[in-house]
Amino acid sequence: MSTDPGRAPVLSVRDLRVRIGRSRILQGVGFDVAPTGTTALLGRNGVGKTTTVRSVLGLLPEDGRITAGTVVLGGTDVTGHRTHTVVRRGVGYVPEDRGVFGGLTVAENLALAERGGGPHHYDLVHDLFPELKARRRQRAGTLSGGQQQMVALARALLNDNRLVIVDEPTKGLAPRVVTEVAEALERAAERVPLLLVEQNLAVVRRLARDAVVLDAGRTVHTGDAGELLADRDRTTALLGVGRRGNAPATAPGRGTGPGRTPPGERAAEAGKAAEKARKETPR
Numbered sequence: 001m002s003t004d005p006g007r008a009p010v011l012s013v014r015d016l017r018v019r020i021g022r023s024r025i026l027q028g029v030g031f032d033v034a035p036t037g038t039t040a041l042l043g044r045n046g047v048g049k050t051t052t053v054r055s056v057l058g059l060l061p062e063d064g065r066i067t068a069g070t071v072v073l074g075g076t077d078v079t080g081h082r083t084h085t086v087v088r089r090g091v092g093y094v095p096e097d098r099g100v101f102g103g104l105t106v107a108e109n110l111a112l113a114e115r116g117g118g119p120h121h122y123d124l125v126h127d128l129f130p131e132l133k134a135r136r137r138q139r140a141g142t143l144s145g146g147q148q149q150m151v152a153l154a155r156a157l158l159n160d161n162r163l164v165i166v167d168e169p170t171k172g173l174a175p176r177v178v179t180e181v182a183e184a185l186e187r188a189a190e191r192v193p194l195l196l197v198e199q200n201l202a203v204v205r206r207l208a209r210d211a212v213v214l215d216a217g218r219t220v221h222t223g224d225a226g227e228l229l230a231d232r233d234r235t236t237a238l239l240g241v242g243r244r245g246n247a248p249a250t251a252p253g254r255g256t257g258p259g260r261t262p263p264g265e266r267a268a269e270a271g272k273a274a275e276k277a278r279k280e281t282p283r
């Protein structure tokens with residue numbers, strides 16, 4: 001690990017083990033998040049990505065607990081700390097369900113996200129998402145999925161954070177909107193390091209410098225994201241891209257379920273899109 005404090009990881013997770021109820025969900029997750037740019041947390045459905053970020057944030061369900069390992073944020077051990085403590089230490093979170101208050105206006109959603117003491121970066125947020133300024137009096141529940149994702153990102157970027165964790169921001173969005181969200185994330189990552197859970201590999205290719213891959217609750221790969229995605233065999237082995245019908249590693253009680261694209265298909269589609277983008281992008 002680097003000894004240069006300027007390059008010290010903003011987040012270090014080591015050998016994290018988590019149980020939910022009687023199931024061992026994480027069984028050795030470890031990775032660093034660099035202090036700049038985007039680190040992608042990858043893996044098939046059900047391998048433990050969301051559980052990992054929720055463990056970092058102190059957001060495990062009531063019957064969930066960290067049984068071993070450490071979470072160090074900006075040099076401070078926050079393993080098992082409560083959410084408000086972790087958030088106060090400068091972590092923004094955009095959950096998979098976006099966490100937007102549908103009955104409140106865009107402006108009210110932003111105001112509620114303001115963390116005491118400030119500063120609050122309204123200029124940045126309105127610069128990144130001019131549409132939100134124009135729609136500030138509109139109820140968030142009447143916005144499109146992409147616009148709601150912008151509100152969710154804006155809420156995390158409003159405060160002075162040392163890290164923003166974004167869980168599956170492009171899930172369920174139309175391709176045009178995926179591009180918009182990716183652009184917004186790209187610009188956000190110029191200001192604050194991102195830990196991005198993402199299954200759309202075209203988005204990962206565009207945004208991420210580092211990649212962490214989980215499988216069955218363990219870290220199975222860390223390294224340069226571009227190199228990983230350029231290696232078709234490795235990508236296939238680790239993420240199932242191009243494989244037909246690869247079953248998600250789900251525990252009883254959760255499956256792909258209605259509205260969830262089978263991971264093989266989704267990864268294959270993303271792989272095709274990434275390949276197309278690669279061919280079209282001049283090097």
Ligand SMILES: Nc1ncnc2c1ncn2[C@@H]1O[C@H](COP(=O)(O)OP(=O)(O)OP(=O)(O)O)[C@@H](O)[C@H]1O
Pocket residue numbers: 020021023025043044045046047048049050051052061249250251252253254
């Ligand atoms: N509250 C819970 N109770 C029981 N099992 C759970 C709970 N939450 C998650 N799990 C199980 O833990 C495993 C990891 O789930 P998690 O949501 O962390 O995976 P993921 O990689 O984020 O998946 P996805 O890509 O589908 O969101 C899965 O097998 C899931 O069924």
